[in-house]
Amino acid sequence: MSAIDLSDLTVWFGHGAERSDAVKSASFSVDTGESFGLVGESGSGKSTVLRAISGLIDSWAGTMQLDGKPLGRRRERSFYKAVQMVFQDPYASLHPRHTVDRVLGEVLKLHGFSDIDARIDKLLDDVGLGKGFRFRYPHQLSGGQRQRVAIARALAPEPRIVLLDEPTSALDVSVQAEILNLLSDLRAERGLTYLMVSHDLGVIGHMCERIAVMQQGRIVELLDVAQMRKLSAEHPYTRHLLDSSVRAVRQA
Amino acid sequence: MTNLLDIENLRVRFPTRQGHFDAVRGISFSLGRERLGIVGESGSGKSMTGRAILKLIRKPGEVTADRMQMGKTDLRTASDRQMRKIRGRHASMIMQDPKFSLNPVMSVGQQITEALTTHERISRLDARKRAIQMLDAVAIRDPERVMGLYPHEVSGGMGQRIMIAMMLIPDPEILIADEPTSALDVSVQLSVLEIMDRLVTDRGMGLIFISHDLNLVSQFCDRILIMYAGRIVEVCQAGKLHEAQHPYTIGLLNSVPDLQHPRPRLDVLKRDPAWSAAPSVSALT
Numbered sequence: 452m453s454a455i456d457l458s459d460l461t462v463w464f465g466h467g468a469e470r471s472d473a474v475k476s477a478s479f480s481v482d483t484g485e486s487f488g489l490v491g492e493s494g495s496g497k498s499t500v501l502r503a504i505s506g507l508i509d510s511w512a513g514t515m516q517l518d519g520k521p522l523g524r525r526r527e528r529s530f531y532k533a534v535q536m537v538f539q540d541p542y543a544s545l546h547p548r549h550t551v552d553r554v555l556g557e558v559l560k561l562h563g564f565s566d567i568d569a570r571i572d573k574l575l576d577d578v579g580l581g582k583g584f585r586f587r588y589p590h591q592l593s594g595g596q597r598q599r600v601a602i603a604r605a606l607a608p609e610p611r612i613v614l615l616d617e618p619t620s621a622l623d624v625s626v627q628a629e630i631l632n633l634l635s636d637l638r639a640e641r642g643l644t645y646l647m648v649s650h651d652l653g654v655i656g657h658m659c660e661r662i663a664v665m666q667q668g669r670i671v672e673l674l675d676v677a678q679m680r681k682l683s684a685e686h687p688y689t690r691h692l693l694d695s696s697v698r699a700v701r702q703a
Numbered sequence: 704m705t706n707l708l709d710i711e712n713l714r715v716r717f718p719t720r721q722g723h724f725d726a727v728r729g730i731s732f733s734l735g736r737e738r739l740g741i742v743g744e745s746g747s748g749k750s751m752t753g754r755a756i757l758k759l760i761r762k763p764g765e766v767t768a769d770r771m772q773m774g775k776t777d778l779r780t781a782s783d784r785q786m787r788k789i790r791g792r793h794a795s796m797i798m799q800d801p802k803f804s805l806n807p808v809m810s811v812g813q814q815i816t817e818a819l820t821t822h823e824r825i826s827r828l829d830a831r832k833r834a835i836q837m838l839d840a841v842a843i844r845d846p847e848r849v850m851g852l853y854p855h856e857v858s859g860g861m862g863q864r865i866m867i868a869m870m871l872i873p874d875p876e877i878l879i880a881d882e883p884t885s886a887l888d889v890s891v892q893l894s895v896l897e898i899m900d901r902l903v904t905d906r907g908m909g910l911i912f913i914s915h916d917l918n919l920v921s922q923f924c925d926r927i928l929i930m931y932a933g934r935i936v937e938v939c940q941a942g943k944l945h946e947a948q949h950p951y952t953i954g955l956l957n958s959v960p961d962l963q964h965p966r967p968r969l970d971v972l973k974r975d976p977a978w979s980a981a982p983s984v985s986a987l988t
């Protein structure tokens with residue numbers, strides 16, 4: 452069964468003459484337990500797709516299904532127990548006056564966990580921060596440390612589906628490796644499903660089985676990672692993307 | 704050739720519940736008319752180094768140094784007023800988080816045109832035209848529409864490029880770019896790097912390029928400082944990054960996932976306490 456199924460999804464901002472469509476008739480589905488990558492140009496609508504699934508944008512048409520059930524306009528709390536999102540922008544997504552302890556504690560309480568103390572320590576360990584960070588405020592953390600708090604918060608309710616928007620682009624490669632290994636382990640242990648946006652094709656190739664390529668609001672190509680490695684893409688934009696990233700690595 | 708910047712024994716320290724925390728522990732480096740890369744793991748002190756140069760470390764953080772010379776100015780004793788002038792004209796910093804640094808209640812267009820009109824005598828209409836040109840230069844599609852958007856209405860990569868466009872307005876001699884392309888896809892990344900490259904080669908700007916993308920830094924920069932726990936553990940010519948000697952640098956290089964060479968598991972660093980105990984390597988020229 453598909454964990455996520457999007458068909459003909461259009462998402463727009465503004466009304467009337469001001470309307471601009473950020474996502475245009477996008478369709479794809481992600482199997483349960485699969486890790487699916489969304490790549491493409493900056494501004495092509497990748498974050499918008501994830502935000503629409505999360506219920507953060509009202510202006511959309513088409514159908515979105517979760518585990519075979521259509522999503523409506525509102526999201527229940529049970530949705531957020533099953534589906535969590537890691538935002539592209541870790542600054543905007545953490546409350547500036549809440550400590551790490553409070554951020555994680557509140558999520559855990561909201562989802563009915565009781566052994567909160569132990570869970571906070573475990574989560575901080577999992578993302579490689581450790582207890583020392585528990586009482587820090589966001590402005591006392593480096594960019595990568597903030598992103599790890601955001602990842603810990605998303606993992607806190609033990610979701611089945613995780614929407615990851617550039618989860619490691621603020622991280623250095625060593626922490627990135629730790630986080631990607633953690634995500635792989637969680638997927639193997641708990642059968643999680645990932646829908647992951649990244650502009651780093653190395654990361655996508657490592658994590659995902661299949662990808663969708665977006666350009667100007669449209670999905671221009673779907674391909675699997677084997678095709679991606681062989682650089683056998685049909686669409687000129689995909690080819691351009693693959694070429695430039697292979698070139699970037701080779702020149703080094 | 705004289706350096707644009709000479710920094711000796713720079714320290715940045717914060718008081719915390721568990722006593723002092725030293726984010727930067729006595730580093731020395733200079734910047735010429737070059738592309739100087741700074742890499743290193745998260746929390747190693749890259750951003751604090753950049754911010755310290757422009758005296759942007761907020762209280763209760765403390766900055767000390769034996770020398771902090773920018774041209775004729777001794778940054779250690781420069782007044783707030785002098786610093787504001789320096790930040791406006793001589794040195795700019797592209798912050799790691801662009802949206803955080805943009806004004807949330809002003810449209811993109813208003814912010815860029817305002818930056819232009821405070822820096823030069825220019826009519827509103829011309830400022831608007833220039834602003835659109837600048838957005839176009841950083842490869843933003845449909846710049847006219849983007850002018851009217853507010854920061855929360857632009858994508859991650861668009862926000863990053865808007866910041867870049869704004870920081871280039873004063874035509875700075877020194878540009879500190881903190882992860883300027885981390886949210887950009889490869890093709891847009893190339894256009895942004897080209898702009899910075901031209902500023903260095905044509906106008907002799909000095910660029911400090913903070914990034915965790917090792918491949919990118921080794922291609923784009925001239926010299927690289929590798930930071931660990933607030934110190935410089937290694938300095939190398941950018942093109943020779945792959946011949947680096949320090950086990951930490953080698954560890955970083957090995958943890959990069961590569962599309963063409965898949966591995967079931969990525970290598971992670973095994974940190975050696977000796978790395979942070981060793982004295983900082985000097986990158987003065």
Ligand SMILES: Nc1ncnc2c1ncn2[C@@H]1O[C@H](COP(=O)(O)OP(=O)(O)OP(=O)(O)O)[C@@H](O)[C@H]1O
Nearest residue numbers: 464473493494495496497498499856857858859860
């Ligand atoms: N709240 C909003 N109001 C108006 N336009 C918006 C809003 N949010 C996003 N957009 C527009 O939708 C388009 C797609 O944005 P989105 O954030 O989905 O891009 P993206 O593919 O994630 O790009 P990036 O890789 O740069 O993060 C952009 O043109 C953006 O300006």
Ligand SMILES: Nc1ncnc2c1ncn2[C@@H]1O[C@H](COP(=O)(O)OP(=O)(O)OP(=O)(O)O)[C@@H](O)[C@H]1O
Nearest residue numbers: 591592593594595717726745746747748749750751
């Ligand atoms: N206000 C503060 N109080 C205490 N510690 C702080 C404060 N600000 C920063 N730090 C610490 O200083 C260290 C260096 O931070 P810095 O932002 O320079 O890291 P960075 O190398 O830029 O990392 P990243 O790649 O994650 O952005 C981090 O360990 C951070 O937690």
Ligand SMILES: [Mg+2]
Nearest residue numbers: 498539858859
């Ligand atoms: Mg995005």
Ligand SMILES: [Mg+2]
Nearest residue numbers: 593594750799
């Ligand atoms: Mg930083």
